[in-house]
Amino acid sequence: MAENQIINPPATVGSPSSQANGTATSAVPEVILQTTLKDSITISGVGLHTGASVNLTFKPAPENHGYKFQRIDLPGQPTVEADVDNVTDTDRGTTISKNGARVSTIEHVLAALAGMEIDNVLMEIDGPEVPIMDGSSRPFMDLLEQVGIQTQKEERLYYSLSENITYEDPKRKTEMLAVPSEDFRITVMVDYNSDLLGTQHAILYNIGEFKSEISDSRTFCFLHELEMLLEHNLIKGGDINNAIVVVDKPVSEEKLNYLAKVFNKPKVTAERGFLNNVKLRFQNEPARHKLLDIVGDLALVGAPLKGHILAARPGHVANVEFARKIKDLMKRDRFRERIPKYDLTQKPLFDVNGVMKFLPHRSPFLFVDKILELSDKHVVGVKNVTMNEWFFPGHFPSAPVFPGVIQIEAMAQVGGVLILNSVPDPENYLTYFMKIDNTKFREMVVPGDTILFHLELITPIRRGICHMRGKAFVGNKLVMESEMMAQIVRRDKK
Numbered sequence: 001m002a003e004n005q006i007i008n009p010p011a012t013v014g015s016p017s018s019q020a021n022g023t024a025t026s027a028v029p030e031v032i033l034q035t036t037l038k039d040s041i042t043i044s045g046v047g048l049h050t051g052a053s054v055n056l057t058f059k060p061a062p063e064n065h066g067y068k069f070q071r072i073d074l075p076g077q078p079t080v081e082a083d084v085d086n087v088t089d090t091d092r093g094t095t096i097s098k099n100g101a102r103v104s105t106i107e108h109v110l111a112a113l114a115g116m117e118i119d120n121v122l123m124e125i126d127g128p129e130v131p132i133m134d135g136s137s138r139p140f141m142d143l144l145e146q147v148g149i150q151t152q153k154e155e156r157l158y159y160s161l162s163e164n165i166t167y168e169d170p171k172r173k174t175e176m177l178a179v180p181s182e183d184f185r186i187t188v189m190v191d192y193n194s195d196l197l198g199t200q201h202a203i204l205y206n207i208g209e210f211k212s213e214i215s216d217s218r219t220f221c222f223l224h225e226l227e228m229l230l231e232h233n234l235i236k237g238g239d240i241n242n243a244i245v246v247v248d249k250p251v252s253e254e255k256l257n258y259l260a261k262v263f264n265k266p267k268v269t270a271e272r273g274f275l276n277n278v279k280l281r282f283q284n285e286p287a288r289h290k291l292l293d294i295v296g297d298l299a300l301v302g303a304p305l306k307g308h309i310l311a312a313r314p315g316h317v318a319n320v321e322f323a324r325k326i327k328d329l330m331k332r333d334r335f336r337e338r339i340p341k342y343d344l345t346q347k348p349l350f351d352v353n354g355v356m357k358f359l360p361h362r363s364p365f366l367f368v369d370k371i372l373e374l375s376d377k378h379v380v381g382v383k384n385v386t387m388n389e390w391f392f393p394g395h396f397p398s399a400p401v402f403p404g405v406i407q408i409e410a411m412a413q414v415g416g417v418l419i420l421n422s423v424p425d426p427e428n429y430l431t432y433f434m435k436i437d438n439t440k441f442r443e444m445v446v447p448g449d450t451i452l453f454h455l456e457l458i459t460p461i462r463r464g465i466c467h468m469r470g471k472a473f474v475g476n477k478l479v480m481e482s483e484m485m486a487q488i489v490r491r492d493k494k
Helices: 107-115 138-147 207-213 223-231 253-262 285-301 316-332 352-358 404-420
Strands: 005-007 033-037 041-046 053-060 067-071 079-081 087-089 095-098 101-103 121-125 149-155 158-160 165-169 174-179 184-191 199-204 220-222 244-247 305-312 370-374 378-384 429-441 450-462 465-474 477-490
Touching: 033 053, 041 138, 053 138, 067 101, 079 095, 079 101, 107 138, 107 207, 107 285, 165 316, 174 316, 184 285, 199 207, 199 285, 207 285, 220 285, 223 244, 244 285, 285 305, 285 316, 305 316, 352 370, 352 404, 370 404, 378 404, 404 429, 404 450, 404 465, 404 477
Parallel strands: 067 121, 158 305, 184 305, 220 244
Antiparallel strands: 005 158, 033 149, 041 053, 053 121, 067 079, 087 095, 095 101, 165 174, 174 305, 184 199, 370 378, 378 450, 429 477, 450 465, 465 477
């Protein structure tokens, strides 16, 4: 299975630690912590499609909260997580729904949060749609900068792609590809068969460039699209100041008067170029805005990404479907699995001699080298795998793999320490398997690996019966997991 890892950002130089000889140093990777806001702050405007006046209040949120919207205008004030699993509509914007609450046109505000690398925010909103503002992410970013960012205590977890992901929509001529990269990078190409716009490209080399290079880019549409939307009463909050309207064909005076009336303007001009002669902020502003939408829509996967996204003629439909594919990989790889972090060089709670005071097993069938932690509810044990194990001469000697059944036995022995710790005289008891459930082997274990077993009780120990859940890790990889039930019996009653 390809390894999509939970990783730290690229290493940056921390405090160097000198080795014993005083001649060599090693750079310590900087741990990147999660962030939230220092205080609450509100922005007000109208929804592009609903035309409803709305107040959006950004509030600090605890670690691992993510982005959530709360419809404070609805009974019970239901909350909707900004998660791709909650997306219910991608027509002219991205909409999420849950618990009877619906919030639409969320992509620009999510892009602002992702662009500022803010991890945890609660957004209280008193209407069905995020205010459109000027059609870009910049007003949100400027507002959030006013209140400031607060560093939190939990580490930020990135999802790093180590395999390619592809998406294609022949009907829309959309193609998207994600490839592994040390940074979050996006390359966009758009082509609207328009002599005015032509083929455009936009590139984001890293998320730190988002504010200066992308956030100002406004949403846009062609005049014929605008006319269709107006005809169907679909952009009640539309205004010449919150979108770029591309005019690539001559427009009659009658139509200009109609547009002026619709937008409540004394006059509207439409020379070949842009409605009311709007000046572009960038020559390739449409392509940059498509990139902005990708940043916002991919924020729905629930974690900052490490990967290079290449997109040709993207849109919200493709962005969200692509986000779904990434989220599926995250689910497959059990992203955010809490990887226990222990210093394996520290003095153990019990070394192998201490372990043998608990367990009746002896070489060559003792598979626990040390115990790092032990309480009445959990245990952490270690097994060092070497080529000297007695079973490797017969278990793929030319390609040695630690047998799965012995991984189960090793985990059970670590669990045996947990259950035998519940009696004052463990040397007078033996442990027996009663049941093994939900066992999964996720990665191969080979000589040179150190397996860390973490087991915890599912239910309290009663009448000598222990029901526990165990996970086995090698480095930052989950290699095996299982649920097991065991019983301890006095030696003199077996």
